[in-house]
Amino acid sequence: MKNYLRGLKAGIPIGLGYLSVSFTFGIAAISYGLNWWQAILVSMTTVTSAGQFAGIGMMAHPGLYWQMLISQITINIRYSFMSISIGQKADKKFKGIYRWLLGFFMTDEIFAVASQEESVKRSFFLGLSTIPYIGWSAGTAIGALLGNILPEKIMSALALAIYGMFIAIVVPEMKKGKSVILAVALAFGFSAMFYYIPVLQKVSSGLSISICAIVAALICAVLFPVSDEDDNGDKAAKKDKENNIKDKEVLTNE
Template identity: 50%
Template sequence: MSYLKGLKDGSPIGLGYFAVSFSFGIAGSKIFSWPLVTLISMTNLTSAGQFAGLQIMADAAGTFIEMALATFFINLRYSLMAISLSQKVSPDFGTVKRLLLATGITDEIFAVAMSQKRVTPIYFLGLSTLPYIGWSLGTLVGAICGEILPAMVTNALGVALYGMFVAIVVPQMKVHGPTVFAVVIAVALSCAFKFFPPLSGVSVGFAIIICALVASFFAAWLFPMQNVNADDEVAK
């Protein structure tokens, strides 16, 4: 349970995060200069939440309320993970340490932490270190590449983040039928918000919130996951 063990356990997550946040950096470079894109990653450490946030900032119709609501619902699952994790931590994990280290609660870091018997503050710090560096550095490199690479290449790299989203969703659809149902509803609603005139006036952030809430609500209502708890519900 040392810092070094945490570093080692966190290294594959750090590498993976570098790749994902590189794509986030590319996407962000179309809207902001590289320091501003990187600052988003350094203060948030979320994937879906940040990307939705970026879209709201880019949308002229976006509002602060919309940003708060979208961030809240998209990142609400971290609260669930935080609750589970708080039962696994060692007694010396005090309030200040929890406040400082809470940013490390992401899907992947949480999953690794929960596989440990006991989580000490120093181990959790080690575990979060490389993912944090990978996430920030990947964004930085991506945002700079987005500014200097030719348009044809950034055009192609622009779909990388979507590709990763597909790579997270499709494997779950393969093993869990009800997720297919949830995804079909979410996509159908999302297309309706884009193409159906009365709905297409709704801003991007609210459209994402409504799609996700309605689809998740019906899926949870019709197909509750019997043995789900915060330990195994994470999208790895």
């Protein structure tokens, strides 16, 4: 229960960010000719951003099933790497049926937060998924049923929530060593190429993220391999200790 609640709390910023993205999705789905219940059903069964936007674009045309399958695989292949990564950190009890059930919630953002855990517990993962899932479904429903009711200024501000969260995960890690800084610099460089070079702009955003991340992580893995498990354990223990000290400092300051 303690872990579930801790996960629940960690999911709040993700849920906030999802609200604005899924709201936009709901509006887009209606404009592509879906009913409100179809839009909500797509969000509740799929829980992904890029894939859903690409999907409703195809639904507007009849008979593109194979194209849909291929585009979904390329857009979503990044999830496979995330699942492997979290699988390595999963708690002993987080196996079998729990992986079949909870793997459903492996989104970019849930992965990002879960990857910060030393050992990912199933109750934490479920807690972490709860608010984002509600936010994703509710946002879609509001967008599909009510359209543009939120002022543009608020939508615009909410759009930065998810990115703010990503920054909060990556920046503290960058202080620890040049290898993570290199990973960030490389990923930024590749991602900018896909963003600004006209030929590369044709690549879907889901696929380009996968390519950028895989190449950047591979280069770093070759140049700066992380040491053995024991060393990692030590490092992790040290990190925990540092965090504890920090927490205590915060407490004393307050």
